[in-house]
Amino acid sequence: MGIKDIIDGKKYWRAHVARIKALPRDYRIVYNEIQRYFFKVGPVELLDGSLFEGILDFFEEGVAAGKGVLELVGNDVAAFCDDLIKGSRTFADIYQESLNARK
Amino acid sequence: MNFWETITGSDLTREWKAFEARATKLPADYQAAWSQIKTHLFPYGGFSGRNLMPILDGALRLLEESASDELGIHEVLGDDIAGFCAALAGGHGARTYRDRWREQLNGTVARKLSRLGG
Amino acid sequence: MDDLTEMLKGTLEGCVLQIIGSEEIYGYAITRRLNELGFVDVVEGTVYTILLRLEKNGLVQVTKRPSGQGPPRKFYRLNDAGRKELKAFWAKWEYISIRIDKLREGGE
Numbered sequence: 001m002g003i004k005d006i007i008d009g010k011k012y013w014r015a016h017v018a019r020i021k022a023l024p025r026d027y028r029i030v031y032n033e034i035q036r037y038f039f040k041v042g043p044v045e046l047l048d049g050s051l052f053e054g055i056l057d058f059f060e061e062g063v064a065a066g067k068g069v070l071e072l073v074g075n076d077v078a079a080f081c082d083d084l085i086k087g088s089r090t091f092a093d094i095y096q097e098s099l100n101a102r103k
Numbered sequence: 104m105n106f107w108e109t110i111t112g113s114d115l116t117r118e119w120k121a122f123e124a125r126a127t128k129l130p131a132d133y134q135a136a137w138s139q140i141k142t143h144l145f146p147y148g149g150f151s152g153r154n155l156m157p158i159l160d161g162a163l164r165l166l167e168e169s170a171s172d173e174l175g176i177h178e179v180l181g182d183d184i185a186g187f188c189a190a191l192a193g194g195h196g197a198r199t200y201r202d203r204w205r206e207q208l209n210g211t212v213a214r215k216l217s218r219l220g221g
Numbered sequence: 222m223d224d225l226t227e228m229l230k231g232t233l234e235g236c237v238l239q240i241i242g243s244e245e246i247y248g249y250a251i252t253r254r255l256n257e258l259g260f261v262d263v264v265e266g267t268v269y270t271i272l273l274r275l276e277k278n279g280l281v282q283v284t285k286r287p288s289g290q291g292p293p294r295k296f297y298r299l300n301d302a303g304r305k306e307l308k309a310f311w312a313k314w315e316y317i318s319i320r321i322d323k324l325r326e327g328g329e
Contacts, residue, residue, distance in 0.1 A: 064291025092193025
């Protein structure tokens with residue numbers, strides 16, 4: 001990773017954080033809780049950042065449409081999250097596979 | 104034998120050092136939790152350090168984000184750090200834990216949003 | 222009608238494919254179409270997860286277009302693989318519905 005990548009990465013991250021802070025309070029709460037959930041579950045999409053960026057795009061559209069956050073994702077936020085990563089592998093899956101491969 | 108010796112390759116060592124550097128920026132109680140997490144994930148690390156790195160990264164990001172939200176560490180990890188770590192690695196009880204995380208997510212969202220509305 | 226969620230689960234993706242198949246359309250408009258159709262419990266979040274999956278599976282072509290107010294919108298159109306998938310969906314739907322109808326006729 002070159003210096004430029006690091007700077008770009010930091011710029012990107014700062015812009016990302018600024019977008020989260022610009023969300024209304026209810027959206028920010030849900031965004032943060034979703035993030036926490038995914039850090040525990042560990043879907044492989046975490047590696048490229050597309051998962052969170054997609055959610056942010058989606059949330060911004062919801063704000064623009066004047067919707068409340070639960071009106072947008074439904075009351076079962078966890079089901080929304082699981083649907084987002086349906087069919088994808090998690091780091092735990094990969095780890096367990098590597099253990100089984102050794103046996 | 105410690106974690107340092109069980110993970111091989113200089114890129115892993117570098118990654119590991121970066122983790123530790125991030126961890127030093129956490130509040131004290133979070134740092135304590137981080138070392139507990141490492142200890143509990145250690146038996147897993149003995150087999151395959153490389154595949155454990157993204158899991159550790161997720162745990163660290165969880166701590167970082169939660170610390171910046173000023174959550175109590177207990178609220179983040181619960182009572183049973185060993186069980187929590189086993190679940191992170193997809194080990195015994197992972198499914199039950201995932202259900203618990205699901206409930207926790209919906210419960211926390213409901214609680215925080217109602218506080219906001221009220 | 223209440224409590225359609227479980228039953229609708231497996232078919233919603235097909236419904237979204239069908240809607241995208243008839244016109245280039247963005248997420249919110251898809252949800253609105255489904256709501257107007259009578260599937261009132263379908264929220265944007267559900268449609269978003271479906272669209273994400275369609276995109277990941279390479280069934281749609283996505284174009285970002287500026288919107289009047291707010292962020293740019295993602296518009297979806299079916300590609301060849303998507304059209305094939307839609308055809309397959311209707312074939313499966315027919316297979317199931319014919320048999321369920323038969324079951325019902327036999328029972329009543």
